[in-house]
Each structure stands twice: as structure tokens, then as C-alpha cells.
Amino acid sequence: VLGETWQERGEAPDWQRLYDRREVWKPGHIPAGGLFLTAGADVQRDRIEVSVWAWGRDKQSWLIDHRILPGNPFEAAVWRDLRAVLDEQWRHESGAMMGLSMTAVDSGDGTTTAEVYAWVRGAGPGVIAIKGQDALRQAIGLPSKTELRRNGAKLGGLKVWPVGSSYLKGETYGWLKLEQPTEESGEAYPSGFVHLPKHVASDEFCKQITAEQLIARANKKTGFRRMEWVKQRERNEALDCRVYARAATAAMGMDTWSVGRWDRMADALVEEVDEPGEAPVAPPPPSPPKFRESNWIQRR
Numbered sequence: 001v002l003g004e005t006w007q008e009r010g011e012a013p014d015w016q017r018l019y020d021r022r023e024v025w026k027p028g029h030i031p032a033g034g035l036f037l038t039a040g041a042d043v044q045r046d047r048i049e050v051s052v053w054a055w056g057r058d059k060q061s062w063l064i065d066h067r068i069l070p071g072n073p074f075e076a077a078v079w080r081d082l083r084a085v086l087d088e089q090w091r092h093e094s095g096a097m098m099g100l101s102m103t104a105v106d107s108g109d110g111t112t113t114a115e116v117y118a119w120v121r122g123a124g125p126g127v128i129a130i131k132g133q134d135a136l137r138q139a140i141g142l143p144s145k146t147e148l149r150r151n152g153a154k155l156g157g158l159k160v161w162p163v164g165s166s167y168l169k170g171e172t173y174g175w176l177k178l179e180q181p182t183e184e185s186g187e188a189y190p191s192g193f194v195h196l197p198k199h200v201a202s203d204e205f206c207k208q209i210t211a212e213q214l215i216a217r218a219n220k221k222t223g224f225r226r227m228e229w230v231k232q233r234e235r236n237e238a239l240d241c242r243v244y245a246r247a248a249t250a251a252m253g254m255d256t257w258s259v260g261r262w263d264r265m266a267d268a269l270v271e272e273v274d275e276p277g278e279a280p281v282a283p284p285p286p287s288p289p290k291f292r293e294s295n296w297i298q299r300r
Helices: 015-020 076-086 113-121 165-176 203-209 237-252 259-269 293-299
Strands: 036-043 047-055 061-070 089-092 097-106 127-132 144-150 153-163 212-218 225-231
Touching: 015 203, 036 076, 036 237, 047 076, 047 097, 047 237, 061 076, 061 237, 097 113, 097 237, 113 127, 113 144, 113 153, 127 237, 153 237, 165 212, 165 225, 165 237, 203 237
Parallel strands: 036 097, 097 127, 127 153
Antiparallel strands: 036 047, 047 061, 089 097, 144 153, 212 225
């Protein structure tokens, strides 16, 4: 009636609640439940941010690290820094050393897309290029081949994976809202629970991973309202990197892994070392499936 302005709010986890329930484990280490690692990289015009997540049974996840790599993506230095991060290994609670199984690099910014594609093409099979699609109602879609060009010259082809960014943000927020069991209850952590460590998840990280709201917006042309993800803060890289790391697990087929496969992965981490004093190196999980369109349609 008065014509006063207001801000329509959607549902997002409370960053302070996430901050208060952070857990403690040794920096640079992977808790026992984490059985493989993926990373998500967000390319900005002056830096690359990358998050490393461990994944385990029931889709539980543990934040292992978050790095900010300053540099111009049109220059080689920041890409060398990213390569160095992806080549690192982290020590599992069992004593095994674990490397990344897959990294998803976002190519959504049209300004740096060609640079992302060119780097991913030479980065090896453990790195994929992704592109968010809000209309995709699943974690990841069928990759499509893109022809790379620079200054008019053809560089070759690259498969780009479409990612259901809206779908995965909704999934992530649902998991972030799960209640942490108390020590007195003796209950297990619920499926999908997101574990955040004190040594990585600062207040800024917690604010970034909850930086967006799903809000109903009216279309100016049709008048119909539709749900849109809207940033409530300027910085949301922690959320984006999380979504990309989760997309990497979907590209690997994690959502369809059997109990037996998880058991084999867990058993591999507790095998005896070959020589005294030498830490075992955990074998990577099974390679991502080779998608064929007929198989994809059949699965859907």
C-alpha cells in the first residue's frame, strides 16, 4: 500500500550455524570416512579458486582444502599453480596417500572460456571442463564435443560436460541443513552430511557457501513467477567450487556405485605397506564411464 521496498528471501542454510558446528581434524589429512577426492575450480579474471572435497558412503563429504591462486588466467603462471595443487596428495587416516580422482573446471565466464578449454585439453584424463545449465534437472548431462579455436586456428576438440547447477545447489543446501548428531545420542551422521573443518571453513567460507537464495521472481513479459538463484553477497566462490567438485563425482558415476564397490575402496586403504616406513598409496576409484548416447538414454 505504501509502495515501500523490500527484499524477498528464499531458503538458505544459516552460515553462523555451519560455522558453529565445524569439526576438528588434522590439517592436510582426510578423515576415515573419505574414500576418494575430487576438486572444483572456479576461474575468475584475477584468480582461480579451488576446493578439494573427500567423499564417502551415503554421499557424505569432507572439505579438505580451499585454495585461492592469484593470477591472470590469460598468463601461464596461475595455470601452473593450479596444476601443482592438482598433483598434490593428502594423507588418509589409514596412512595411505590419496591424490585427486577428478577435477571439474568451470568454463562459464565467456571472457576466459577459451583459456579454460585450452588448458583442460592438455591437463589429462583426470580433468574435465564443465558448463552450468540451470534448466538441467540432474547433476550432470551428456558431454558434447566442442571445437577449440584460438586466433582463428583450430586447436582440436574437447568434451564439455553440462552441469545442473541449480539442481546441485538445491542438493547442497539440503545437505547443509542436516542436523549434526550429538555425542550423547550415539547416532550416525545422516546421508549427505557435509563435514566442515575449523582449519579451512572460516567465517568467510561459511558465508560464501550460503551466499545464494532460491527466490521466486516474476517474469516481466509473461507475469509468471519462476524460481531463480540470486546472490545475496558479492562472493560465492565456495559454493561454486563445491558444486563443481560434486559434479565431478557425478561424472565418475558415484551416484550409481554399489555397496560392494564402496567396500573395495575402503579395503584398499587399509592394506599393509610393501616396505616398513613407506606409506601406501591408495588406488584411485574406478575410471569414469565412457558415455555413449544410446547408453545414456537407456539409463535415463
